[in-house]
Every structure is written in C-alpha cells, then in structure tokens.
Amino acid sequence: MNPSHGRPARGFWGDLMKKRLTPYLFLAGPLALYFIWVIYPIFRTIVASFTRWDGMTRPRFVGWENFVRLFNDRYFILSLLNNFKWMIGFVILSIPLGLLFAMLMDQKYPGHRIYKSLVYLPMALSFVVIGQIWSWVLEPAGGIVNTFFRWIGLESLAKPWLSDPKIVTYSLIWAALWRQIPYAMVLFLAGLQSVDKEHVEAAIVDGANAFQRFWYVILPELRPAMVIAVTVNIIDSLRAFDIVFVMTRGGPYYSSSVMANYMYIQAFHNYRMGYGAAIAVIQFLITFGFILVYVLNVLKREERI
Amino acid sequence: MRKLLVLVLSVMVLLVFAKERIVINSYMSDPAPRKALAELVEMFQQKYPEYEVVVNTFAHEDFKVLLRTWLASPKGTADVVTWFAGERMRYFAEMGLIVPVEEVFEGSKWEDYFPEAFKSTCSYKDKIYFIPQSWYWWGVYYRKSVFEKLGIKEPKTWDEFLQVCETLKRNGIVPITIGTKFPWTAAGWFDILNLRINGLDYHIALTAGEVPYTDPKLMKVFEYWRQLIDRGYLLPNHTAYEWQEAATFLFRGQAGMYYMGQFIKDVAPAEVKDDLDFFRFPIIDPNVALYEETPIDGFMIPANAPNKKGAIVFLRFIASKEAQEKFAKDLGRLAANVEVAPPDEHARKGLDMILASAGVAQFYDRDTNPEMAEVGMNAFIEFMQNPNRIGDILKRLEAERKRIYGK
Amino acid sequence: MRKTLKAVFFYVFCTLIVVLWMVPLVVAFFTAFKTMDEIFMLRNFWAPPKTWTFENFKIAWTEGRMARYFVNTAIVTAASVAGTLFLSSLSAFALAWYEFKLRSLILMIFVSGMLIPFQMLLIPVYRFSVVTGLYDTLIGVILFHIAFQLGFCTFFLRNFMVTIPTSLFDAARIDGASAFRIYSKIIMPLVKPAVAALSILEFTWIWNDYLWSLILLQSDAKKTVTIGLTTLQGQWISSWNIIAAGALLAATVPVIVFLIFQRYFIQGLTLGSVKG
Numbered sequence: 011m012n013p014s015h016g017r018p019a020r021g022f023w024g025d026l027m028k029k030r031l032t033p034y035l036f037l038a039g040p041l042a043l044y045f046i047w048v049i050y051p052i053f054r055t056i057v058a059s060f061t062r063w064d065g066m067t068r069p070r071f072v073g074w075e076n077f078v079r080l081f082n083d084r085y086f087i088l089s090l091l092n093n094f095k096w097m098i099g100f101v102i103l104s105i106p107l108g109l110l111f112a113m114l115m116d117q118k119y120p121g122h123r124i125y126k127s128l129v130y131l132p133m134a135l136s137f138v139v140i141g142q143i144w145s146w147v148l149e150p151a152g153g154i155v156n157t158f159f160r161w162i163g164l165e166s167l168a169k170p171w172l173s174d175p176k177i178v179t180y181s182l183i184w185a186a187l188w189r190q191i192p193y194a195m196v197l198f199l200a201g202l203q204s205v206d207k208e209h210v211e212a213a214i215v216d217g218a219n220a221f222q223r224f225w226y227v228i229l230p231e232l233r234p235a236m237v238i239a240v241t242v243n244i245i246d247s248l249r250a251f252d253i254v255f256v257m258t259r260g261g262p263y264y265s266s267s268v269m270a271n272y273m274y275i276q277a278f279h280n281y282r283m284g285y286g287a288a289i290a291v292i293q294f295l296i297t298f299g300f301i302l303v304y305v306l307n308v309l310k311r312e313e314r315i
Numbered sequence: 316m317r318k319l320l321v322l323v324l325s326v327m328v329l330l331v332f333a334k335e336r337i338v339i340n341s342y343m344s345d346p347a348p349r350k351a352l353a354e355l356v357e358m359f360q361q362k363y364p365e366y367e368v369v370v371n372t373f374a375h376e377d378f379k380v381l382l383r384t385w386l387a388s389p390k391g392t393a394d395v396v397t398w399f400a401g402e403r404m405r406y407f408a409e410m411g412l413i414v415p416v417e418e419v420f421e422g423s424k425w426e427d428y429f430p431e432a433f434k435s436t437c438s439y440k441d442k443i444y445f446i447p448q449s450w451y452w453w454g455v456y457y458r459k460s461v462f463e464k465l466g467i468k469e470p471k472t473w474d475e476f477l478q479v480c481e482t483l484k485r486n487g488i489v490p491i492t493i494g495t496k497f498p499w500t501a502a503g504w505f506d507i508l509n510l511r512i513n514g515l516d517y518h519i520a521l522t523a524g525e526v527p528y529t530d531p532k533l534m535k536v537f538e539y540w541r542q543l544i545d546r547g548y549l550l551p552n553h554t555a556y557e558w559q560e561a562a563t564f565l566f567r568g569q570a571g572m573y574y575m576g577q578f579i580k581d582v583a584p585a586e587v588k589d590d591l592d593f594f595r596f597p598i599i600d601p602n603v604a605l606y607e608e609t610p611i612d613g614f615m616i617p618a619n620a621p622n623k624k625g626a627i628v629f630l631r632f633i634a635s636k637e638a639q640e641k642f643a644k645d646l647g648r649l650a651a652n653v654e655v656a657p658p659d660e661h662a663r664k665g666l667d668m669i670l671a672s673a674g675v676a677q678f679y680d681r682d683t684n685p686e687m688a689e690v691g692m693n694a695f696i697e698f699m700q701n702p703n704r705i706g707d708i709l710k711r712l713e714a715e716r717k718r719i720y721g722k
Numbered sequence: 723m724r725k726t727l728k729a730v731f732f733y734v735f736c737t738l739i740v741v742l743w744m745v746p747l748v749v750a751f752f753t754a755f756k757t758m759d760e761i762f763m764l765r766n767f768w769a770p771p772k773t774w775t776f777e778n779f780k781i782a783w784t785e786g787r788m789a790r791y792f793v794n795t796a797i798v799t800a801a802s803v804a805g806t807l808f809l810s811s812l813s814a815f816a817l818a819w820y821e822f823k824l825r826s827l828i829l830m831i832f833v834s835g836m837l838i839p840f841q842m843l844l845i846p847v848y849r850f851s852v853v854t855g856l857y858d859t860l861i862g863v864i865l866f867h868i869a870f871q872l873g874f875c876t877f878f879l880r881n882f883m884v885t886i887p888t889s890l891f892d893a894a895r896i897d898g899a900s901a902f903r904i905y906s907k908i909i910m911p912l913v914k915p916a917v918a919a920l921s922i923l924e925f926t927w928i929w930n931d932y933l934w935s936l937i938l939l940q941s942d943a944k945k946t947v948t949i950g951l952t953t954l955q956g957q958w959i960s961s962w963n964i965i966a967a968g969a970l971l972a973a974t975v976p977v978i979v980f981l982i983f984q985r986y987f988i989q990g991l992t993l994g995s996v997k998g
Contacts (some may be wrong), residue, residue, distance in 0.1 A: 032816070032820065032901040033816035033817075033819075033820035033822050033825075034816075034822075035901075036812045036813060036815055036816035036901070036905070037812070037813050037816045037817075037828065039809055039812060040809040040810060040812055040813040040872050040876070041813070041828070041831075043809065043865070043868060043869040043872065044831075044832070044835065044869055044872050044873070046850075046869065047847065047850075047865065047866055047869035047870060048835045048838070048843070048869055048870055048872075048873070049831065049835070050846070050850075051842075051843045051846035051847050051850070052834075052835075052838055052842075052843070054845075054846040055842045055843070055846065058845075065383055065384070065387060065845060066383060066386060066387035066410055066412060067387075067410055111739060114732065114735055114736060114739075115736060117728075117732055119729060119732050119733070121733075122736075125736045125737075125739075125740055127980070127981050128740045128743065128744060129739065129740060129743050130980055130981075131743075131744075131747065131977060131980075132743070132747075133926060133980070134926055134930075134973060134976040134977040134979075134980045135930070135969075135973050135976075135977075136930035136931075136932060136948050136951075136969075136972070136973075137930070137932075138932060138948065138951070138952065138969075139750070139951075139969040139972070139973065142750075142962075142965065142966075142969065143746045143747070143749060143750045143969075144746060146746075146749050146750075146753065146962075147745070147746050147749055148555075149555065149556075149560070150551075150552045150555045151552075154745060154749060170551075170552040170554075170555050171555070172496075172554075172555045173496075173552045173553070173554035173555035175700070188743070188746065192743075200919060234881055234882070234885065237881065238878065238881065241877075245836060245837055248837075249837075249839055249840075251839075251841065252932075258496065259496075259497065261496065261497075261498070261554065261693065261696065262495070262554040262693075262696050262697070262700065263498075263693040263694070263696045263697040263700075264693060269839070270839050270841060273839065273841060273842065274841050275689060277841070277842070278379075278380040278383070279379075279380075279685055279686075279689055280685050280686035280689055281383070281685060281686070282686065283845065286841075286842065287842060290838075290839045290841070290842035293839050294834075294837055294838055294839065297837040298834060298837055301833060301837060302830075305833060309826070340940070344952075344953045344954070346785065346961075369941070369942075370942070371940055371941055371942050372942060372953050373953065374952040374953055377936055377952065381936070381937070384844075384845065384848050384937070385940075388848075388849070388852050389849075389852060389853060390852055390853075390857075392852075392857070392858065392940055393940075584758070584759035585759060586759070
C-alpha cells in the first residue's frame with residue numbers, strides 16, 4: 011500500500027481536481043468531436059424542421075406547419091405503420107432466431123467455425139448489394155423463390171413479392187432479416203461465451219430440465235448481449251432505409267415506404283428540407299422514446315448489482 | 316540558399332505554366348456515353364492545351380441529389396454540370412443558381428447551332444442557360460420479326476392499335492410490356508395519352524399546375540388508358556420490374572410492344588438490336604395535332620463555378636458541329652446541332668417523326684414541379700393497379716396540386 | 723447413442739440453415755459470371771452460366787477503378803476504426819467508472835447520436851466540410867466517421883467495462899495510480915477482446931459505407947469502393963452482371979477480414995475473461 015508511482019493526492023484541491031475533473035478530461039476529446047460533427051448538425055436539423063426550406067435559398071420560418079402537415083399526411087402515417095411492422099419483425103424474429111442459431115452453432119463439433127463463417131457472410135456485404143441480390147431472388151418470373159414454388163407444384167405461393175402492396179413490406183423485412191439474424195447470432199454467440207458453465211452444470215445437478223436451465227440460468231447471464239441485441243434491433247428497424255431504397259424506393263405507390271425513405275424523398279427529391287427535417291425529428295423522438303425506456307431500465311438494474 | 320531559390324523558381328514555373336482547370340460533374344455513368352464524353356474531353360484538350368479538364372462521374376440518382384448541394388454550396392467545386400432542359404433547369408435559373416451562357420454564342424446566334432424549337436426549353440426569361448447536347452424520342456418499340464410472323468402492320472389509329480393488342484394476346488404474347496418499379500415509365504404513357512387527347516398547350520398548362528387534376532378532360536386520358544388495363548393487355552406484375560427487366564420480355568419475344576425512349580437500343584442484346592423498330596404512338600383524336608416527347612440532355616454552368624471563363628470555352632466546344640457529331644455518332648442519338656445529320660437509319664426515322672410533329676414536350680417529371688411529379692407518378696401506378704379508384708386518386712392529386720402551387 | 727443423435731442433429735440443422743442462407747449469394751455469384759445477353763435472353767437467375775466469363779470482373783475492376791478505390795477505402799476505414807476505438811475507449815472509461823453529475827446526460831447524448839436518422843445530417847455536415855475546406859478530402863470523411871461512430875462504440879464498450887469488478891479499480895486507486903494508468907494498464911487490456919470484436923464490426927460498416935463517401939467526396943480519384951460500384955449503374959442501363967462482379971470484388975475485403983478474425987470476434991465479445 012505504498013504510493014510508489016504517481017503523485018500522492020495533495021490535499022483538498024488536488025484531490026478534488028483528480029476526482030472531479032478526471033472523467034471530463036477523458037471525455038473532452040470525444041465530446042468535442044461529437045459535438046461538432048453530430049450534435050450541432052442535429053441541432054440544425056431541429057431548427058430546420060420549423061422552416062420551409064429548399065436546401066438552397068434562405069429558409070423561411072413557419073412554426074409548427076410541418077408537424078401539423080405530418081399528422082395529416084397519409085403517406086407519412088403509412089410509413090410510420092410500416093416502421094412498426096419492421097420493428098415487430100426484427101424483434102420477434104431476429105432475436106429468438108439469432109439466439110437459436112447461436113445456441114445451435116455454439117457446440118464445438120468439427121467444422122463449427124465453417125458454419126458460423128458462412129452464416130456471417132451477409133453481414134460483410136453492403137446494403138446496396140443485399141438489396142440488389144434480393145431483388146433478383148424475389149423476382150416474380152425468374153427469381154429463385156417463385157421458381158422453387160412452381161417446381162414443387164405450389165403455384166399459389168409464387169406471389170409477386172415486391173409488387174403486391176399488401177406483402178411488399180414483409181418481403182423487404184425478410185431481405186433485411188437475412189443480414190439481421192446473423193448479426194443477432196453473433197451478439198449472442200459472444201454472450202454465450204460468458205455464460206458460466208459451472209452454473210449450468212449446477213443446475214443439471216439440481217435436476218433442472220433443458221428449458222428450466224435455459225430460462226433460469228442461461229438467459230439471465232445473457233443479459234448484456236440481450237441489451238445490445240434489443241437496442242440495435244429497435245434502432246435498426248426504425249431507421250431502415252437502404253434496403254427499402256434499393257429494392258422498391260418505397261413503392262408501389264408508397265406501400266413499402268418507411269420514415270427514412272419518405273424523409274429522403276421529401277428532402278432531396280421534392281426539395282422540402284424543412285418537411286424532411288420534421289420527419290427526421292419525429293423519427294428521432296420515437297426511437298428515442300423506445301430506447302430511453304429500455305436503457306433506463308437497464309441502468310436501473312445495473313445499479314442494483 | 317540555393318535550394319530555396321530552386322524551390323521558389325519551380326513554384327513560379329508551375330504557376331506560370333499551370334494549366335487552367337475545368338471541372339465537369341456528370342451523370343453519364345453508362346459505359347458508352349461515359350466513354351464518348353471522355354473522348355470529347357480529349358479532343359477539347361488537344362484543341363485547347365492550356366486547359367486541364369477533370370470529369371467526375373456519378374450514378375444518376377445520386378447526381379440529382381448532389382447537384383443541389385453543389386449549386387447551393389458557398390464555395391463552388393464544379394464548373395460545368397450535366398442536366399436536363401425544361402422546368403428542371405429553369406428551377407435553378409429562377410433561384411440564380413446557374414448563370415446564362417449567352418457568351419457561347421458570341422458572334423453568332425442560337426439558330427446557327429440549334430433548332431428554334433429547343434430555344435424556349437433551354438431558356439429562362441429570354442436568356443439562354445442551357446446548352447443542349449443530345450436528345451431522343453419516345454416511340455412504341457417492337458420486334459419486326461414478331462410482327463411479320465403474325466402479319467401485323469404498324470397501327471396508325473387507336474382502334475388499329477387495340478386490334479394489334481388483341482392479335483398479340485390471342486397468340487400468347489403479352490401485348491404491352493412496361494416496368495413500373497420506378498414510376499417514370501408510367502409517366503411516359505400519361506404524357507403521350509394526354510398529348511394525343513388534349514394537345515400540347517393543355518399538357519403544358521397541366522404540368523405548370525394551372526389545370527385541376529379533377530378536370531373532366533383529364534379523365535378522358537384515364538378512360539383510354541383503362542381500356543388497355545381492363546382488357547389485360549399490360550404485363551402482369553409490372554410494378555416488380557425495372558424498365559430494363561420489362562424490356563427483356565420484349566427482347567425474348569414474350570411481349571409485343573414497349574412505349575419507350577430510343578435508349579432501349581443501348582440495352583438490346585446483339586441478336587435483337589437490328590430486329591427492333593418503332594412506330595409513332597397511335598392517333599386517338601384526328602383533330603389534335605401530333606406532339607411527341609423529346610427529352611433533351613445537355614450542360615449548364617453553376618453560379619458558384621470557380622472557372623466560368625473556362626466553362627464557356629468548353630461549352631462552345633460542346634455546341635460545335637464536330638463535338639455534337641461525334642457524340643451522336645457514337646451513341647446513335649440525335650445531336651442538337653442542326654448541322655449534324657442523323658447517324659443511322661433508325662435515327663433518321665426518329666428525326667423525321669419529330670420534324671413532322673407540331674411540337675414537343677419534355678417529359679412529366681422534367682416539366683413539372685418535382686414534388687408534384689413525385690405524387691403524380693405514384694398516382695399513375697396506383698391507378699394502373701386499381702383502375703376503379705381513379706376518382707379518388709384524382710381528388711387526392713388535386714388536393715396536392717392546390718397545396719403545392721397554391722392556386 | 724444420445725451423443726451421436728445430438729451430433730446428427732447439429733450437422734443436419736446447421737447444414738440446412740447454411741444452405742438456406744447461402745442461396746442468395748449463389749445467385750449473385752452466378753450472375754457475376756454471365757454475359758449480359760445471356761441474362762436478358764434466358765432470364766434464369768439461379769442457373770449456372772452457360773459460358774463462364776471473367777469479362778465482368780475485368781470491366782468492374784477497370785471501369786470501376788477498383789484498384790484506386792480499394793486503397794482509398796483502406797485508408798479511410800483503417801484510420802476511422804483506429805480513431806473511433808481510441809476515443810470511445812476514453813469516453814467509455816469515464817462513463818463506466820466515474821460517478822459524476824452529468825454522467826447520465828452525457829451517456830444519453832452518446833446514445834441519441836446512435837438514433838439519429840443520418841440522412842438528415844447530410845446538409846449540415848456537407849456545409850460544414852465545405853466551409854472548413856475538408857470537402858473532397860479523405861481526412862474529412864475520416865473525421866466524420868470517427869465522430870459518428872463514437873456513440874455506438876462508447877455505448878458498447880461501456881457496457882462491457884461495467885462488468886469488470888470495482889475491486890480491481892479500487893485496488894489500483896489505492897496504489898496511487900493515475901486515472902490514465904488505470905485506463906491503459908488495467909482496464910484496456912481486460913476489454914481488449916471486446917475492442918477486437920467492435921473493431922471488426924466497425925471495419926465492416928465503414929468499409930461498406932455509401933452515403934457519407936458520396937456526400938463528402940467529389941473527385942473520381944478520391945472515391946471509395948462502394949461509390950465506385952454504383953458508378954457502374956448507368957442512367958438507363960444496369961449491367962447486372964458487371965454490378966454483381968463488382969459487388970463480389972467489393973465484398974472481398976470485409977469478408978476476408980471477417981473470416982480471419984472471426985475467432986477473435988467471438989472470443990472478443992466475451993465477458994468471461996474477467997473472473998474475479
């Protein structure tokens with residue numbers, strides 16, 4: 011317990027400086043960069059949402075006009091509903107399936123690394139590529155999905171995946187899941203490494219069956235991975251853009267539109283940057299609302315540890 | 316000390332002999348036009364060695380977004396940009412984001428270079444802002460061998476057209492193919508039907524936002540369009556296909572006709588290219604004069620261009636017979652320059668068709684306010700999928716029009 | 723008996739999943755080797771090419787100027803990943819270990835940056851980079867990526883840092899170690915695996931970034947691989963075969979990085995490396 015290296019605390023002020031300022035010193039660099047490139051632009055966007063601006067000439071202040079218009083805009087409402095479909099799809103499918111795949115592939119049989127690597131591959135592709143590939147896969151006449159259904163005689167299942175307004179969003183969600191499920195799987199694979207095997211074995215000794223072991227031992231220890239998985243899936247689903255933009259541009263006639271896509275069209279196609287900014291603000295608030303609830307919950311639980 | 320002197324001298328030499336730079340941002344990302352432009356630049360640099368020209372190419376969709384950021388930027392980065400004539404260009408002229416290019420015609424006039432008919436679409440408030448380079452026509456494309464086999468002749472009237480559709484259908488061929496994943500193909504149909512039924516003046520007024528979408532005259536357009544939809548003459552599931560994918564049905568002989576721009580030939584496989592021909596869209600009302608769609612592509616100069624003088628020199632070159640001829644020949648397009656003859660038979664036929672027309676339009680999404688174009692084109696798709704909803708659709712469009720144009 | 727049953731179960735299901743997952747990639751693979759005419763005339767996306775042609779790769783490489791773009795992208799990605807990991811480790815450290823008034827607020831600020839729909843940052847960020855002269859420079863793109871990824875990386879690293887027992891921290895403090903020493907000598911080595919994992923994720927994302935390279939770069943010479951890929955898309959024509967070939971080329975680097983380091987990736991995300 012000898013203060014051999016480092017300066018010993020020097021009285022009241024020294025102590026105060028070290029304790030109070032240290033975190034801020036660490037945060038100074040990152041925060042500065044963050045403020046310049048991220049926070050300040052966010053602020054400018056919020057300001058823009060109260061204006062009518064074409065991105066080129068001077069903006070004109072219009073108060074709440076953009077927001078009022080948003081709530082009466084049927085295409086925005088449609089986009090919002092689609093985003094919720096995305097969120098439900100992502101959370102309900104990618105998390106359980108990701109976990110399932112992770113648990114399945116975590117067993118150390120020879121070749122398990124090859125399986126994992128192959129399922130990861132979609133994550134290494136850019137969205138543009140993924141969108142293009144799935145457009146070919148879902149093509150009504152020559153795409154592999156429909157060709158397969160016709161081949162096994164289930165003609166009725168060979169639907170127009172990307173042109174039927176009723177099912178287009180689900181097709182897009184599935185294309186996105188092709189990448190999202192491996193993502194969740196990776197997160198859970200990591201989480202599984204930290205599940206204490208001794209606890210699981212203790213549970214076996216205690217007579218717990220597979221389900222009980224899973225529910226009472228494994229799942230709680232997966233919490234950090236679960237936190238990230240849920241957060242990421244909520245954010246990604248509400249922010250979905252690239253897949254929609256590449257595969258359908260929100261069509262046919264807005265039926266697959268999502269908020270980010272609609273915002274892009276309004277801002278960059280229709281020269282309504284103010285309106286686009288308002289959409290961004292709403293999207294931001296919604297996402298923020300969900301995440302806030304979730305993360306606060308997590309923080310609360312951390313403090314209890 | 317000596318080293319410093321050498322350094323200073325070399326910098327001076329570099330400055331003195333430094334070439335003036337001209338930066339061109341282009342959306343010609345297709346391989347053939349891109350190569351043609353690069354060769355034009357070569358020719359230019361040979362003629363004017365004091366200039367160094369840099370061409371930056373962008374994907375078409377991205378370019379549309381980026382152009383506005385470049386034009387509005389406090390510091391300009393491009394001297395010349397590619398763009399379309401018509402409303403899209405005038406939009407920027409109105410805001411003072413592009414500059415007039417009258418100097419290109421120093422010592423001569425517009426008519427020495429380009430057709431009179433193009434002047435208005437390249438100008439704003441009587442000043443010329445746009446130098447056209449090439450243009451193309453839209454027509455109904457078909458495969459000669461298919462028509463020959465079924466004994467079909469090019470239809471001239473609407474009724475003949477319907478008969479051709481029926482014949483094709485009876486022989487198991489989809490009469491009309493179209494790819495509406497990106498809605499502009501549907502806009503082409505809207506335009507031509509409107510031009511045939513209501514004429515050019517009405518169409519211009521509509522695209523300028525002066526005609527209500529609930530106008531009964533406009534409804535006639537959809538009634539004719541509906542005839543094709545109700546009789547099942549259109550490609551099934553067309554909203555799943557891009558225009559190109561829909562074209563494959565034509566190439567493979569599975570579809571009969573495609574109302575499309577001349578560039579369809581650029582995509583046709585070698586074995587089909589020479590089999591492709593087109594005819595003028597059929598006449599619906601013999602009392603209405605013949606109008607066609609002829610989108611015009613060309614160049615303009617941003618207001619914040621660092622090197623305006625150089626840009627003018629370049630544009631003068633682009634407008635010259637030599638440059639226009641090369642570009643047109645390489646691509647089989649029609650040059651805007653009046654002294655250039657059409658490069659081949661196909662182009663000749665197109666040119667004749669246009670010369671025999673009373674007027675031209677630029678295309679719905681180039682003539683209309685972009686916001687209106689966006690909802691308008693999507694509305695056409697919705698109509699094509701749900702013809703019964705047309706009343707509702709038009710009411711909604713009208714509400715949008717009122718909001719956008721404030722009239 | 724039960725053991726072999728489990729093994730069979732494993733292999734059957736894993737193979738099934740992998741086959742299902744790889745189908746779309748196979749389509750892309752085949753398309754990359756076909757000629758345009760074949761695609762147009764036969765319309766069989768999932769059948770192997772009648773004639774395997776390497777033309778597409780050659781064209782994608784030269785027309786898409788891939789050599790140059792690979793270099794650019796490598797520079798941007800490496801610098802951005804290094805920069806953001808370093809800075810976010812600093813901020814994660816502060817947010818994990820110190821109790822101070824603004825802690826929750828600052829954490830929320832970082833998190834909120836993760837939520838922003840990035841399209842809306844386009845105009846302000848573009849303007850800023852033009853005004854400061856950072857436009858059309860690789861440095862500008864790097865700085866932006868570093869800043870933008872700070873949110874997620876801070877959140878991620880912090881999440882793992884909090885699982886390290888406080889006893890280690892306190893012991894070092896009592897020994898009189900300065901904060902920076904604790905950070906560099908004790909905490910960082912312990913989260914190294916998490917950092918490794920994060921760096922692979924970040925590498926993949928930044929390599930595949932499209933939007934920001936598009937907005938912040940203009941010169942053809944400075945572009946990145948994803949942009950180069952899209953310039954293969956014409957105004958009228960999409961040469962699917964060339965695009966497929968280009969896409970496969972573009973995907974090679976992140977895929978290779980992924981495959982080589984996936985071992986560290988999994989180990990890396992582990993929390994169990996610290997057992998008190």
